[in-house]
Amino acid sequence: MKYPSFKKSVELLAQVRGIIPGAAQTFSKGPTQFSAGSAPNFIVSGKGCRLTDLDGNELIDYSSSLGAVTLGYAYPAVDRAVAAQMKRGMSLTLPSPLEYELGMVLKDIYPCAEMVRYGKNGSDATSGAVRAARAITGREVVACCGYHGWQDWYIATTTRDRGIPGGVKALTKTFDYNDPASLERVFEENNGNVACVIMEATGVVRPEKNFLKEVKRITHKHGALLIFDEVVTGFRLALGGAQEFFGVVPDMACIGKGMGNGMPISAVVGKKRFMKVFDEIFFSFTFGGEALSLAASLATISEMKRHDVPGHMARMGQTLMDGYNALAKKHGLEDVTKCVGYPCRNIVSLKDETGQESLLVKTFFQQEAVARGVLFCGYHNYTLSHKVRDILATLSAYDGALAELKDALGKGGSREIKKRLNGELLQPVFRKL
Ligand SMILES: Cc1ncc(COP(=O)(O)O)c(C=O)c1O
Structure with a gap:
């Protein structure tokens, strides 16, 4: 196997590490998730579902910018809408009428959406919604389940909790998915002081027993x-x-990734009687109604409707998930690796010979997939630009990567895999304590 060169990426990374802590603005885009030396660390352009890295390697992408890109990179209809708005101005002194236009579109799509406020990152939306809930109820405790962004009240529940006051940490309680009793316990232990329950309605696991x-x-x-x-x-x-998919309508919802095909926009949507409090709380920032993102979102949602993007994602994802699991079986690796989750978004688990989820095995598999043209990152976020031919090319790359994995595991397990690594070992974002 001739491995691609990542010389320029490695050289730039060494320089970047001297000026940017973590070498990226998002953990999931940094060198802890993309092995320096055997995967790219810098991307110069994207088109459709393909990326070109700093060394000129072209790869099929499955992060899709952490799920922010839902149609594809440099998608013409969105780019045209952004370019047209650019001529009229990006950030204007008073609100753009596009705020109302997009609000009406969201109201139509999200069952709970009677009113809307915009943010830039998902964390803006989750922060705003929780502040609103605290203001409405006059209570302080937040019960959460899932990942909700970088703000104090959520990150306090993770292993990266340095810099967060103990008083803040004490106000967030977690409960377990598919375990209503664990939520009941949070309410019992916090006696009338729980303002809200914020949760990912589903992640990889499906809700059971009307959870x-x-x-x-x-x-x-x-x-x-x-x-x-x-x-x-x-x-x-x-x-x-999820509120449409499962038919369970919340009081408020936070949306973000995907609504602008990569442009920075998020929103809190919800019932009027709750959303009205945004008039009183402080949820206000310079770029809240930035017009390029509003225009991008209108164009993105219009394309999503036109092409039934969720349906397309599900079809592509089902094919990849089934194909991957068939390949794992073909190579006798069913106990080592599996693709699980929903058709529209799935993750790949990779274990070592002891049956433990292994970053060493993941690093090796990433190296082998990248060498065959797929930027494997551990999960698959599909876009409208992932077509059947891309899925088939991906499965062919995975076939080769799984053959290498089988070979290495058979010839010495983790010890052998370590010897075969060309790059740095991947690291978890949240370390186990
Ligand atoms: C479910 C969920 N909520 C909130 C966030 C935070 O969004 P952002 O990183 O855009 O602030 C994320 C980001 O990955 C997420 O996955």
């Missing part, structure tokens, strides 16, 4: 608000997200 309805019932029984964090599920599971 979402049960969460809604428990939350309302205790006088708290239910917020669905639809930053990932929105525009992907269905156009109207």
Whole structure:
């Protein structure tokens, strides 16, 4: 196998490490997730579902910019809308009428959406929704389940909790997915002080025994608000997200990734009686209604409707997921690797010979997939630009990578894999304590 060169990436990374802590603005885009030496660390351009890296390698992409790109890179209809708006100005002194136009579109799509406020990142939306819930209820505790962004109240629950005051940390409680009793416990232990339940309605695991309805019932029984964090599920599971897909309507929802095909825009949507509090709380920032992103979002959603993008993602994803698991079986690796999740978004688990999820094996598999033209990152976010031929090319690359993995595991397991690595070992974003 002739491995591609990442010489320029490695050289620039060494320089960048001297000036940018972490060498990226987002952990999931940094060298802890893309092995320096055997995968690219810098991308210069993207078109459709393909990226070109600093060394000139072209790769099929499955991060899709962490799920922010839903149509494809440099998608003409969105680029045209952005270019047209650019001529009229990006950030204007007063709100653009596009705020209303997009609001009406979102109102039509999301079952809970009667009013809307915009942000730039998903974290803006989740922060705003939680502040609103605290203001409405006069309570302080937040119950959460899933990932919700970089703000204090959520990150306090993770292993990267340095810099967060203990008082803030004490106000966020987690509960377990598919375990209504764990949510009941949070309410019992925080005696009338839980403002809201914020959760990803689903991640990889599906809700069982009417879990979402049960969460809604428990939350309302205790006088708290239910917020669905639809930053990932929105525009992907269905156009109207998990609330449409599962038919469970929350009080408020947070959307973000995907609504602008990569342009920075997010939103809190929700019932009028709750959203009205945004008039009183402080949710206000310079770029909140930046017009390029509003224009991009209108164009993106229009294309999504026209092409049934969630349906397309599900078809492509089902083919890849089934194909991957068939390949794992063909190579006798069913106990080592599996592709699981929803058709529209799935993840690949990779274990070592002891049956433990292994970053060493993941690093090796990434190296081998990248060498065959696929920027493997551990999960698959599909876009409208991923076509059947791309899925087939990906499966062919995975076939070769799995053959290498089988060979290395057979010839010495993890020890052998370590010897075969060309780059740095991947690291978790959140370390196990
Ligand atoms: C479910 C969920 N909520 C919130 C966020 C935070 O979004 P952002 O990183 O845009 O602030 C993310 C980001 O990955 C997410 O996956």
